[in-house]
Amino acid sequence: MRIHFIAIGGSAMHNIALAVAAAGHEVTGSDDQIFEPSRGRLAAAELLPTNAGWYPEKINESIDVIVLGMHARKNNPELLKAQELGLSIQSYPEFLRASNEHTKRVVIGGSHGKTTITSMLLHAMRGLNIPTNFMVGAQLKGFSRMAEINPNRPWCILEGDEYLSSPIDRRPKFFWYEGHFTLLTGIAWDHINVFPTEENYIEQFDLYLETLAENATVVWCADDAVLGLIIRRCNRTDLKFIPYHTPPCSPNSDGTMTIEFEGNRSVTTSLVGTHNIQNLAGARTLAQTMGLETAAFDRIIASFVGAARRLETVHDENGFKVFRDFAHAPSKVKATVNGVKASYPSHALTAVLELHTFSSLNMDFLPSYANAMDGADEAVIYFDPAVLEHKRLPQLDPQFVRESFGAHPNIRVITDASSLQKQVQTLDTKNRVVLLMSSGWFGNAKWSW
Known part of the structure; x- marks a missing residue:
């Protein structure tokens, strides 16, 4: 097949393109800007477009499928040409679903913890030598890319995002997958630019349950009250619901945590934070429902060190630790801050949050962050006024931002990267943990660690 990716440079899109090429298909693509690491990885696979931009003259009837990324716009000239020719145009979740018709599909969804739980399950499958897309x-x-598509593999494990599928397909991505097994971590309003009210956001999870395959199994976190309401009001009688809870755990002197499970079983992990203990319990329950042997899962998961930018250790020396995390939504920020503090109760915790997403920079949404940083001894909030301008959002008053986070006695708002770098780099490192949270890059601040 010949498959053309419009907006090939995206994080998911370039990985899918690499997987499709590795499966033996002809792959082409286009984008108006491609950054690292996408650029280098596409170049190494000889898939990097020769020139940046959109070239409708290259769209013709020899293309079997157009995969359309979210970065493209509705008036993209290549998209318009494909529509004119009547070509098959798919969002990437639609394409993944079509490519995995033959598999048992496992979908991990929820407002937080999706990437970590998906990664845990993939780590276990790899350790058990079970091939999976x-x-x-x-x-x-241990994985060369973030996606795999192989027609001979019986399983497919998918991180199920509730965000939009494409510029012309306004459905959440996870609606496409029709999972046979799914896990839901919890629900906390996000993506205000797409779901303007909390009720509208929650409704997507009601609708998601309706998209699951017949007789699907739903593993869900019973610690989440909103998710509990959704489970209880679901009208589908064919679904099997299996709850999980956050298990008891205790920190060890070497920085590890020991988790206690039923049947006098325990797992010792290097993962940080009680929210990651909850994630591990969810992955373990899901693995059991899939038929994986529990003792084998416990043995293998002990070596799981996490996914990139998910409480990733940046520096660890002489009692000074720096973590980098992708947390940006209020619930994720609060869980990450509290989890790190619980793991390092004797250390001073400096939590640094960059407001980078549309929601986090929205004046109406900002009060949702109230008390999210309370678990930190010191809190730093950073945002770049240039990002607000780029997103066409009104400029924010730093005092309003500060007040939105509640009554934390030691919080500072910074609006330029050089001041942020100076503030963080000059901290006393004795018995201190620094937690850097952002879906961006802190204005490309240069850390010395």
Whole structure:
């Protein structure tokens, strides 16, 4: 098949393109800008477009499928040409679903923890030598890319995002997958630019349950009250619901955590934070429902070190630790801050959050962050006024931003990268943990660690 990717440079899109090429298909693509690491990885596979931009003259009837990324717009000239020719145009979740018709599909959804749980399950499948197709939102140790498409593999594990499928397909991505097994971590309103009210956001999870395959199994976190309401009001009698809870755990002197499970079983992990203990419990329950042997899962998961930018250790020396995390939504920020503090109760915790997403920079949404940083001894909030301008959002008053986070006694708002770098780099490192949280790059601040 010949498959053309419009907006090939995206994080998911370039990984899917690499997987499709590795499966033996002819792959072409286009984009108006491609950054690292996508650029280097596409170049190494000889898939990097020769020139940046959109070239409708290259769209013709020899193309079997157009895969359309979210970065493209509705008036993209290549998209318009494909529509004119009547070509098959698919979002990437639609394409993944079509490519995995033959598999048992496992979908991990929810407002937080999706990438980590998907990564845990992939780590276990790899350790058990069970071949699987997949799509995950972060680079994993031991995996050459974030996606795999092979027609001979019986399983497919997918991170199920509730965000839009494409510029012309406004459905959440996870509606496409028709999972045979699914896990839901919890629900906390996000993506205000797409789901303007909390009720509208929650409704997507009601609708998601309706998209599951017949007789599907739903593993869900019973610690989440909103998710519990959704499960209880679901009208489908063919679905099997299996709850999980956050298990008891205790920190060890070497920085590891020991988790206690039923049947006098325990797992010792290097993962940080009680939210990651909850994630592990969810992955373990899901693995059991899939038929994986529990003792084998426990043995293998002990070596899981996490996914890129998910409480990733940046520096660890003489009692000074720096973590980098992707947290940006209020619930994720609060869980990450509290989890790190619980793992390092004797250390001073400096939590640094960059407001980078549309929601986090929205004046109406910002009060949702109230008390999210309370678990930190010191909180730093950073945003770049140039990003607001680029997103066509009104400029924010730093005092309003500060007040939106509640009554934390030691919080500072910074609006330029050089001041942020100076603030963080001059911290006393004795018995201190620094937690850097962002879906961006802190204005390309240069850390010395």
